Amino acid sequence: xxxxxxxxxxPGKVILHGEHAVVHGKVALAVxxxxxxxLRLKPMNDNTVLINLPNIGxxxxxxxxxxxxxxxxxxxxxxxxxxSPSPEQLDILKxxxxxxxxxxxxxxxxxxxxLYLYLSICGRELPxxxxxxxxxxxxxxxxxxxxxxxxxxxxxxxxxxxxxxHPAQExxxxxxxxxxxxINGWAFQxxxxxxxxxxxxxxxxxxxxxxxxxQAGQISPIERVPELQILLTNxxxxxxxxxxxxxxxxxxxxxPDIMEPVLSSINAISEECQRVLQAAVExxxxxxxxxxxxxxxxxxxxxxxxxxGHPSLDRLCQVTASHGLHSKLTGAGGGGCAITxxxxxxxxxxxxxAKQQLSDCGYQCWETSIxxxxxxxxxxxxxxxxxxxxxxxx
Numbered sequence: 001x002x003x004x005x006x007x008x009x010x011p012g013k014v015i016l017h018g019e020h021a022v023v024h025g026k027v028a029l030a031v032x033x034x035x036x037x038x039l040r041l042k043p044m045n046d047n048t049v050l051i052n053l054p055n056i057g058x059x060x061x062x063x064x065x066x067x068x069x070x071x072x073x074x075x076x077x078x079x080x081x082x083x084s085p086s087p088e089q090l091d092i093l094k095x096x097x098x099x100x101x102x103x104x105x106x107x108x109x110x111x112x113x114x115l116y117l118y119l120s121i122c123g124r125e126l127p128x129x130x131x132x133x134x135x136x137x138x139x140x141x142x143x144x145x146x147x148x149x150x151x152x153x154x155x156x157x158x159x160x161x162x163x164x165x166h167p168a169q170e171x172x173x174x175x176x177x178x179x180x181x182x183i184n185g186w187a188f189q190x191x192x193x194x195x196x197x198x199x200x201x202x203x204x205x206x207x208x209x210x211x212x213x214x215q216a217g218q219i220s221p222i223e224r225v226p227e228l229q230i231l232l233t234n235x236x237x238x239x240x241x242x243x244x245x246x247x248x249x250x251x252x253x254x255x256p257d258i259m260e261p262v263l264s265s266i267n268a269i270s271e272e273c274q275r276v277l278q279a280a281v282e283x284x285x286x287x288x289x290x291x292x293x294x295x296x297x298x299x300x301x302x303x304x305x306x307x308x309g310h311p312s313l314d315r316l317c318q319v320t321a322s323h324g325l326h327s328k329l330t331g332a333g334g335g336g337c338a339i340t341x342x343x344x345x346x347x348x349x350x351x352x353x354a355k356q357q358l359s360d361c362g363y364q365c366w367e368t369s370i371x372x373x374x375x376x377x378x379x380x381x382x383x384x385x386x387x388x389x390x391x392x393x394x
Contacts, residue, residue, distance in 0.1 A: 150190030209374030237335025308333030
């Protein structure tokens with residue numbers, strides 16, 4: 001076990017293009033969102049394990065001897081490969097943590113994911129440690145907050161247990177490709193604890209960052225993708241992903257000759273967007289941005305056609321269009337979040353005016369970027385000032 005303090009971070013994620021169409025075998029592009037989750041791990045020598053999650057008001061501790069009694073149920077895997085949680089293991093953890101069966105609140109799921117990863121990764125030699133996790137990501141907004149949490153936990157626990165290296169660093173460092181694969185595998189198991197049957201996209205984005213192509217269960221990184229400045233807006237309108245997905249399926253079954261071409265067009269938008277991003281080796285030109293803006297507009301219309309729009313999103317698009325900006329929903333739709341592309345030479349006054357109008361609608365806005373780097377190890381000097389304070393919003 002390493003005795004060094006660690007600080008790691010992982011990005012959130014947004015779907016750039018392809019939401020809903022991806023359910024029907026089409027291409028989706030997922031990108032790293034530069035709103036990040038941060039984790040600080042401090043080795044202790046008092047035989048306690050403490051986890052502090054200030055974003056959700058949770059602070060719990062256990063003794064290593066109490067946790068040691070659970071170890072026989074969490075045998076180490078050959079070559080330290082990740083292992084899926086069994087129902088029996090989850091029941092053991094729920095009993096240990098005093099969590100009722102069927103409970104799915106954020107605190108309970110976060111605690112279960114931590115306990116599962118801690119016991120499974122650290123094995124027989126349980127370290128005494130204190131973990132603090134804080135995030136710039138809102139929970140439940142479809143922005144990959146749980147995956148960023150799982151990626152941070154996996155990276156920190158694998159490092160402190162000696163399963164992967166502690167990269168040499170001056171400011172920010174990353175692990176090797178082989179180590180990132182291991183981090184991603186364990187983060188996926190944390191996502192299984194939280195979500196049951198995740199796609200694996202969110203934790204892959206959290207691990208590698210940048211942009212990923214997802215189709216028919218296959219995830220592959222897209223090379224040399226530039227970071228794009230965006231305005232991310234949360235309408236704060238709750239939605240049910242399950243209901244929205246089912247609605248698209250019903251329309252497809254009822255009107256296959258109408259819906260299939262729309263989904264194929266969304267697929268073509270994803271393909272064209274990938275082509276543009278990869279073609280911009282020396283940076284995006286004005287022409288590149290014009291194409292990306294047109295693709296955003298076309299896709300937003302398609303998403304309305306397949307039935308996943310919402311008046312709150314229509315209003316958002318109207319507001320940003322009045323300032324010459326281009327927006328589309330990201331994720332499930334039916335409310336939720338949207339992204340607005342910001343060209344590099346845009347006047348700050350234009351963005352400020354749009355943010356103010358959106359805020360007046362009751363929405364929450366962030367200026368940030370997509371294509372952000374994946375899980376990273378930080379020196380204390382590289383952390384943003386006052387990082388535990390939530391990111392400023394409009």
